[in-house]
Amino acid sequence: MAKITYKxxxxxxxxxxxxxxxxxxxxxxxxxxxxxEAQCGGSAQCGxxxxxxxxxxxxxxxxxxxxxxxxxxGTACERTEFSRLSCQLPVGDEIDGLLVHLPEAQx
Amino acid sequence: MAxxxxxxxxxxxxxxxxxCALRSRGFRGRITLIGDEPPGPSYRPxxxxxxLAGTVAAEEIxxxxxxxxxxxxxxLLPGDRxxxxxxxxxxxxxxxxxxxxxxxxxxxxxxRPRTLPVPGASLTGVLSLRGLADAEDLRLxxxxxxxxxxxxxxxxxxxxxxxxxxxxxHDVTVVEAQPRALAxxxxxxxxxxxxxxxxxxxxxxxxxxxxxxLFGDAEGRVQVMELDGGERIAADxxxxxxxxLPNIELALAADLLVxxxxxxxxxxxxxxxxxxxxxxxARFPSPHAGRHVRVESVQNASDQAKCVxxxxxxxxxxxxxxxxxxxxxxxxxxxxxxxxxxxxxxxTVGDLADGKFSVFCFRGGRLTGVESVNxxxxxxxxxxxxxxxxxxxxxxxxxxxxxLKRLPRTPTTPTASPSRTTTQERLSVHA
Numbered sequence: 402m403a404k405i406t407y408k409x410x411x412x413x414x415x416x417x418x419x420x421x422x423x424x425x426x427x428x429x430x431x432x433x434x435x436x437x438e439a440q441c442g443g444s445a446q447c448g449x450x451x452x453x454x455x456x457x458x459x460x461x462x463x464x465x466x467x468x469x470x471x472x473x474x475g476t477a478c479e480r481t482e483f484s485r486l487s488c489q490l491p492v493g494d495e496i497d498g499l500l501v502h503l504p505e506a507q508x
Numbered sequence: 509m510a511x512x513x514x515x516x517x518x519x520x521x522x523x524x525x526x527x528c529a530l531r532s533r534g535f536r537g538r539i540t541l542i543g544d545e546p547p548g549p550s551y552r553p554x555x556x557x558x559x560l561a562g563t564v565a566a567e568e569i570x571x572x573x574x575x576x577x578x579x580x581x582x583x584l585l586p587g588d589r590x591x592x593x594x595x596x597x598x599x600x601x602x603x604x605x606x607x608x609x610x611x612x613x614x615x616x617x618x619x620r621p622r623t624l625p626v627p628g629a630s631l632t633g634v635l636s637l638r639g640l641a642d643a644e645d646l647r648l649x650x651x652x653x654x655x656x657x658x659x660x661x662x663x664x665x666x667x668x669x670x671x672x673x674x675x676x677x678h679d680v681t682v683v684e685a686q687p688r689a690l691a692x693x694x695x696x697x698x699x700x701x702x703x704x705x706x707x708x709x710x711x712x713x714x715x716x717x718x719x720x721x722l723f724g725d726a727e728g729r730v731q732v733m734e735l736d737g738g739e740r741i742a743a744d745x746x747x748x749x750x751x752x753l754p755n756i757e758l759a760l761a762a763d764l765l766v767x768x769x770x771x772x773x774x775x776x777x778x779x780x781x782x783x784x785x786x787x788x789x790a791r792f793p794s795p796h797a798g799r800h801v802r803v804e805s806v807q808n809a810s811d812q813a814k815c816v817x818x819x820x821x822x823x824x825x826x827x828x829x830x831x832x833x834x835x836x837x838x839x840x841x842x843x844x845x846x847x848x849x850x851x852x853x854x855x856t857v858g859d860l861a862d863g864k865f866s867v868f869c870f871r872g873g874r875l876t877g878v879e880s881v882n883x884x885x886x887x888x889x890x891x892x893x894x895x896x897x898x899x900x901x902x903x904x905x906x907x908x909x910x911x912l913k914r915l916p917r918t919p920t921t922p923t924a925s926p927s928r929t930t931t932q933e934r935l936s937v938h939a
Contacts, residue, residue, distance in 0.1 A: 433576055435532050440810050442551050446834045446843060447807075448888050468841075468884055474913055475888010477895075508811065508829070 403497040407434045407452075410505050419492045425501060426450040426487035436503035443488035445469055449507040451476040452490075453483040455500040462490060462499075478504035512537035514820060515600055515610040517590050517758065519543025521552065521806055522787025523616030524571050525813030527582045533821045539582045540608055542600075545639050546587040548574070553806060555643035556668035557836055561675060562647065569640075593762040595780055612782055612820050615759060615770055619752035619788040619804060624660060628722030633730035634746045637665055646747065654678050655744040658733050660719055662689035664835050666749030667702065671837035674711050681712040681741055683719055683733070693833075695854055695867050698842070698879045705840055705863075722746065754789040754802060767791050769802040774826035775819050776812055784819065786812035795828050796847045796876070796894075807832050830894040832887075843887035846877030846894045855905040858883055866890075868905045875900045886912050 405428050407415045419428030429437040429450075438449035445468050454462065462485070465473075469489045473480050487501065514530060516523045519541050527539050543549065549571040558564030577584045589603045599609050621636035623629055635646055649655070650673055657673050659666045662684035674680045682689075689699045703713050718736040725731050733741045754769040765771040765779035769791030776784050776792060786792075787809040794801045811829035818825055835842040840863070851869035858865030866886040867879045878890035889912040893900060904910065 430571075431573055433572065433579065438810065440807055441834060442553055442806075444553075444834075444836065446841070446884070446887075447832070471883075471885035472888055474885040475890075475892055477892070479917070 406500045425490040438507040450487040452501040477506045516614040518616035522809035524549035529817035615785040617755035631724040631730040658743040661749035687716045775824045845890040848877035
C-alpha cells in the first residue's frame with residue numbers, strides 16, 4: 402500500500418492509497434483521478450499517462466527502459482527530465498508518499 | 509446546463525467514456541449507462557492478448573471498480589437492452605420494462621462480428637471474439653492440451669488470436685481471402701513483416717484462400733475446414749475474425765439516417781439533434797480521410813466521447829482527433845498514427861532486417877500516417893506532428909540519417925481537449 406499524490410495543473414491535489422501490484426496510472430484510474438487518459442490501458446503504447454515526478458522526489462523509482470524513453474517523445478505536453486509514464490511506475494511500500502504532477506493535456 | 513438527463517445506450521469504451529467525460533466536465537444531470545454485457549464496462553484490447561493467454565485477470569480489465577459508479581452518480585444498468593426508442597416523447601423503453609426519459613440520447617451500440625457465410629458456420633467450436641463472454645469461452649478452450657486452431661481472417665483480431673494461441677503451444681493456421689494480411693489497414697511492407705513473424709513462429713499462413721465449407725462430427729462439433737480448390741484442414745477449433753458490422757438496428761427503427769453505421773455530423777450528432785452516436789457504430793466525417801468513415805478503435809471511442817460530452821454541455825466542437833491504433837503480436841509492437849489508406853507514396857525509415865522500422869505514408873506530398881514496427885518514438889512523434897498539422901515532406905524523410913527524434917519539437921495544439929471544469933479535493937481509499 403502506498404499513498405500517491407496527484408497534483409493537477411490548477412493546483413488541486415488528489416491523494417489516494419494504492420495497493421500493489423497496481424501502477425501509478427492504475428491508481429489514478431481506480432480512484433477516478435482526472436487527468437490521466439491511458440488510452441492503451443498501460444502497455445506503453447500511447448503516452449497518454451504522462452506525469453512529472455516531483456523535482457524533490459527521493460523515493461526509489463525504477464530506471465526508465467528504452468520503450469518508455471521512446472514513448473515519452475510523443476507526449477502532448479513537453480517532456481522534461483522529470484517525465485515518466487505512470488503506467489511504468491509500479492506501486493509498492495517503497496514509493497509511499499510519491500508526488501506526481503499532471504500535465505495540462507494528455508492528447 | 510443544456511440537458512438534464514442523458515441516456516447512453518451501450519457500455520463499451522465509447523459509452524463508458526461519454527459518461528466519464530460528462531462528469532469530468534461538471535455535468536450534474538442524470539446519467540444512465542445501459543449495457544447488455546454484464547458485469548459492466550471492460551477494457552477490450554486484452555481479450556485477444558493477455559486475457560486470452562491467462563496473464564491478465566478479469567478484475568484487471570474492468571474499466572473501473574463498482575464503487576466508481578456510485579461515487580460518480582452514474583446509473584449503470586448492465587445486462588439490460590433498449591427495446592424501443594420514442595423520439596417524439598424522448599424516451600427509451602428497456603427490455604426490463606423500465607422506461608427512461610432523456611434530453612440527450614447517446615448511441616454507443618458498438619459492432620458485432622461478421623459471421624462466415626459458408627455451410628457449417630454454426631457448428632460447435634466455430635467462434636468469434638468480441639466481448640468478455642467470447643474471450644472467456646475461447647480462453648477455456650485454449651487452456652488445455654495443444655489443439656488444432658484455424659483462424660479465418662488475417663486482420664488485427666485474427667492475427668492477435670493466432671499469436672496468443674501459438675504462444676500457448678497450439679497448432680495454428682491462418683486463412684485469409686486477400687492476397688496479404690491486414691490489406692485494408694496496412695502497407696505491404698508492414699503486413700509482409702507481420703506474416704513473416706507468424707511463419708517464423710510456426711504458424712501456417714494461407715493467403716488468397718477462401719473457406720468454402722465447414723464439416724462436423726455426429727455431435728455437431730467442427731472437424732474439418734474445406735478451402736477453395738478442395739484442400740481440407742483438420743480443425744478442433746475455428747476462430748472467425750472477418751470484420752464487424754455496426755449495430756444500427758435501434759437507429760434504423762427510429763428512422764435516423766444510417767449508412768454503414770449511424771450517420772453523424774462533425775459534432776457527432778445524428779439526424780436528430782438530440783441524439784448522438786459515436787464509436788464503432790458511428791459513421792462520421794473525417795478530415796483525415798476526407799470522407800465519412802467508421803473507425804473501430806479505443807482512441808476513436810475515447811476521443812469521440814469527449815466531443816459528445818462537450819456538445820451535451822453546450823460547448824460543441826468538431827471531431828478532428830488523429831486516429832491511432834496498435835497491435836501486439838509476439839514481440840512485435842505495431843503502431844499506426846493517422847490513416848495510411850489512400851497514400852500515393854511511402855518512405856521506409858529504419859532497418860527491415862532487424863525488425864525496427866517505420867513506413868511514412870504520403871498523399872500528394874503530405875504526410876497522412878506512419879506505421880511503426882518496434883519504433884515507438886516514431887509513432888508518438890508522428891501523432892504529435894499530425895495533430896499539429898506540421899508539414900513533413902517525403903524528401904525530408906528520405907534524407908540520409910533522418911530521425912524524427914532530432915526534429916525540433918513543435919508546439920502541439922491539442923485537438924479541442926476539454927478543460928477540467930471541476931476540481932477534486934478528497935482523500936479516498938481504494939481497498
